[in-house]
Amino acid sequence: MTIASTDRVAAETTAADRVPTPRRRRRGDFSRSEQRAGVAFAIPAIVLLLLFVIGPAVVSLAMSFTNARLVSPVAPEFVGLENFRRAFTEDPVFTRSVLNTFVFAALVVPLQGGLGLVLALLVNQKIAGRNLFRTIYFLPVITSMVVISLLWRFLYQADGLVDSALSMLTGGVWAGQAWLADPSTAMGAIVVMSVWQGVGFHMIIWLAGLQTIPDEVYEAAALDGTTPWERFRYITLPLLKPTFVFVLITITIAAMGLFIQVDIMTDGGPLNSTSSIVYQIVQKGFQQQQIGYGAALSLVFFCIVLALALLQRRLTRDKD
Amino acid sequence: MTAMTLRPRRRLWVYLPMTLLAVFFLFPIVFMLAASLKSDHQIFADMDSLRAFAPVGEISFDNYTAVFDRVPFWRFLGNTIFVTFMVTALGLVVNSLCGYALARMRWKGRAVVFGFIIATLILPFDTTIVPMVYLVANLPWIAFEGVRPVLEIGWLNTYHVQIVPFVVNAFSIFLFAQYFKSLPKGLEEAAAMDGAGWLRTYWRIIVPLSKPVFATVTILTVVTSPATWNAYLWPLMTVQSEELRPVMVGVQYFFQLDTSWGEVMAYISMITIPMVAVFIAFQRAFIQSIASAGMKD
Numbered sequence: 001m002t003i004a005s006t007d008r009v010a011a012e013t014t015a016a017d018r019v020p021t022p023r024r025r026r027r028g029d030f031s032r033s034e035q036r037a038g039v040a041f042a043i044p045a046i047v048l049l050l051l052f053v054i055g056p057a058v059v060s061l062a063m064s065f066t067n068a069r070l071v072s073p074v075a076p077e078f079v080g081l082e083n084f085r086r087a088f089t090e091d092p093v094f095t096r097s098v099l100n101t102f103v104f105a106a107l108v109v110p111l112q113g114g115l116g117l118v119l120a121l122l123v124n125q126k127i128a129g130r131n132l133f134r135t136i137y138f139l140p141v142i143t144s145m146v147v148i149s150l151l152w153r154f155l156y157q158a159d160g161l162v163d164s165a166l167s168m169l170t171g172g173v174w175a176g177q178a179w180l181a182d183p184s185t186a187m188g189a190i191v192v193m194s195v196w197q198g199v200g201f202h203m204i205i206w207l208a209g210l211q212t213i214p215d216e217v218y219e220a221a222a223l224d225g226t227t228p229w230e231r232f233r234y235i236t237l238p239l240l241k242p243t244f245v246f247v248l249i250t251i252t253i254a255a256m257g258l259f260i261q262v263d264i265m266t267d268g269g270p271l272n273s274t275s276s277i278v279y280q281i282v283q284k285g286f287q288q289q290q291i292g293y294g295a296a297l298s299l300v301f302f303c304i305v306l307a308l309a310l311l312q313r314r315l316t317r318d319k320d
Numbered sequence: 321m322t323a324m325t326l327r328p329r330r331r332l333w334v335y336l337p338m339t340l341l342a343v344f345f346l347f348p349i350v351f352m353l354a355a356s357l358k359s360d361h362q363i364f365a366d367m368d369s370l371r372a373f374a375p376v377g378e379i380s381f382d383n384y385t386a387v388f389d390r391v392p393f394w395r396f397l398g399n400t401i402f403v404t405f406m407v408t409a410l411g412l413v414v415n416s417l418c419g420y421a422l423a424r425m426r427w428k429g430r431a432v433v434f435g436f437i438i439a440t441l442i443l444p445f446d447t448t449i450v451p452m453v454y455l456v457a458n459l460p461w462i463a464f465e466g467v468r469p470v471l472e473i474g475w476l477n478t479y480h481v482q483i484v485p486f487v488v489n490a491f492s493i494f495l496f497a498q499y500f501k502s503l504p505k506g507l508e509e510a511a512a513m514d515g516a517g518w519l520r521t522y523w524r525i526i527v528p529l530s531k532p533v534f535a536t537v538t539i540l541t542v543v544t545s546p547a548t549w550n551a552y553l554w555p556l557m558t559v560q561s562e563e564l565r566p567v568m569v570g571v572q573y574f575f576q577l578d579t580s581w582g583e584v585m586a587y588i589s590m591i592t593i594p595m596v597a598v599f600i601a602f603q604r605a606f607i608q609s610i611a612s613a614g615m616k617d
Contacts, residue, residue, distance in 0.1 A: 165347075167368070286450060
């Protein structure tokens with residue numbers, strides 16, 4: 001088929017549907033049909049991203065310097081940094097929520113990441129029934145956080161199932177505890193439940209990382225007379241580095257967004273001990289309709305998440 | 321080493337921790353299913369023994385019947401399935417086309433668009449949710465009364481407010497682009513020789529070769545998107561009308577007047593079982609999807 005006949009066929013199709021000839025392509029300049037088709041293919045996604053991701057972010061940035069309210073007859077006024085001053089100096093519930101969120105993340109990240117790795121190592125053994133165990137450990141991930149939160153709210157009641165189990169395990173010594181009603185245990189209870197729900201997801205991520213390590217590496221090391229611990233420490237762990245970075249960053253970002261558990265189990269209480277940043281954003285920006293203030297809190301939240309992500313990338317980057 | 325070669329003692333040390341962990345992950349779910357069949361009185365009476373996990377005593381489906389009296393369950397479930405389907409299906413089209421353009425086509429502005437999409441990956445949905453509500457409350461929409469188009473302002477209380485904002489997903493675009501890059505070079509040239517245009521090449525050649533990534537994005541969308549099966553906060557904020565609400569928001573109805581824990585357990589069992597069934601049926605695909613999400617860095 002000659003180039004001319006290819007062009008003729010192409011001319012009969014739509015503009016976005018045309019393709020350059022191989023010869024043009026090899027010369028390395030953009031053909032006009034490829035240019036047009038490329039833009040046409042990307043445009044729906046770009047428009048939606050601008051409208052629903054970038055747009056709200058820009059609106060949020062602009063609103064954070066105003067006293068805008070969700071439904072209000074009065075036009076919003078520019079108030080400068082007033083919202084940020086209020087957040088950090090006059091809103092102890094917000095500063096407490098920032099602290100709570102950091103505590104939550106600081107507990108969930110190592111627990112979920114670590115337990116995920118332990119589970120992955122267990123189900124990576126070549127033993128009968130490993131698929132069944134994999135399925136069981138993964139089951140909570142499939143179950144919605146809304147469902148899990150409601151279920152555990154019931155389990156955590158005074159003399160509920162958690163208390164009964166502890167009482168049974170300790171031979172009746174355990175006195176019973178209303179986990180979510182006590183400021184000293186409420187956040188811990190939410191941490192345990194959150195790890196329980198999310199750990200299966202990261203077990204799978206770790207497992208995929210483990211399976212990229214060829215068996216030959218372990219076999220060679222075994223021939224050299226290494227112990228299983230040495231093989232784990234000097235082969236498995238270093239080779240899991242990329243997986244480690246992914247797990248660390250994804251759990252941190254997810255943990256910083258703590259919301260559903262708080263909304264369903266405690267409403268931020270008792271005594272604000274479980275209130276989180278996103279919970280405050282929704283309370284102020286939506287429930288109390290102070291959208292300007294809520295936007296300012298969102299901006300603070302965004303800066304925190306961005307800073308953490310960049311910091312973790314930097315700390316975990318290869319030194320070469 | 322296979323299971324057959326494990327000596328009994330060693331087998332105990334392998335299986336004991338795994339079994340204890342399995343109990344830890346299963347006990348709340350087993351409790352939920354058992355409690356959904358019991359009266360509140362029975363649930364509390366059984367709490368301090370292993371009876372809590374078994375369907376024993378006075379067993380009935382009364383809680384399930386009561387759920388149907390309290391909420392329009394099928395309506396809620398239908399809404400969730402419809403929204404999940406739309407977000408996922410439209411997302412596959414929009415995100416894969418964009419991923420294809422980024423991975424295999426050369427056009428001016430491509431590098432800028434790619435950088436811009438990667439940058440939005442770090443913008444968590446939670447950070448923009450409040451201005452999002454404000455934005456969608458003021459967006460125009462063209463509705464049809466019969467065949468006559470009518471301009472409406474405000475997307476609150478609609479299906480499209482639950483769908484359109486969540487169609488595009490930077491991570492999905494990224495996964496598609498990565499996969500398309502791994503396909504052999506020269507597919508387009510071969511197709512062009514046969515006179516196929518870009519759209520036909522994409523549809524007839526690229527899509528059939530890329531089933532695994534379409535499966536991965538489908539599963540990740542259904543399981544992790546804040547607008548599909550697990551949608552809760554967004555519809556809570558934007559949809560007040562009962563006819564349009566999804567199943568997760570339905571839990572609210574059980575805490576308005578008298579809370580019956582038996583009914584709560586029945587309701588959450590009903591919204592858990594379909595998803596678990598889908599998971600068991602497509603288990604291998606689920607596991608592979610999540611694994612491949614972690615391998616892309």
